[in-house]
Amino acid sequence: EAQVTQNPRYLITVTGKKLTVTCSQNMNHEYMSWYRQDPGLGLRQIYYSMNVEVTDKGDVPEGYKVSRKEKRNFPLILESPSPNQTSLYFCASSSDRDLALAKNIQYFGAGTRLSVL
């Protein structure tokens, strides 16, 4: 089954304690991204990656890091989480084939709900 898998689904942590949210896709997609979803603000892109070792900032990158060492994995790292990073996070992937056809179809994971106390 084609899917984007995020872990953990739920996470409660404290301010300043480093954490990593993992994301893996089995569709051999080149493009991956991270979003955060907040009430009334919709989905905002944090970081994206066009391929292995190629990443770039989205709209709200402050306080986050990413890496893309393998094509299937795109972890999101919060080095020093703060309460304003409490949110619902989604990983998504897209294929270059679709993007070349100007069809930006993003496949989303089920989400990670993060609470920073």
Added chain:
Amino acid sequence: QQQVKQSPQSLIVQKGGISIINCAYENTAFDYFPWYQQFPGKGPALLIAIRPDVSEKKEGRFTISFNKSAKQFSLHIMDSQPGDSATYFCAASTDSSRGSEKLVFGKGTKLTVNP
């Protein structure tokens, strides 16, 4: 600056009624307009999409209407059902080799269909 404005924020419709969600954009470089549907506890999933060279696209009970001159597009859900209750996001992306990977989302509309 919000590039895609979506309204209403929430919508309550009776079963069998028509649900209408509207979006407006400013960037004329946008060339692909998808709608995503999100159920509670799930990630968004592509519902239907349109390009500006057509004015309407229909898939089952879901129809996108597109008005290029007004820079507006809307989602119509005919014969709305309780199972359609979800949050709907409109989005837009550009048709270019660099930038087509960037998808800009509206803020979402929470649709509730009462039985």
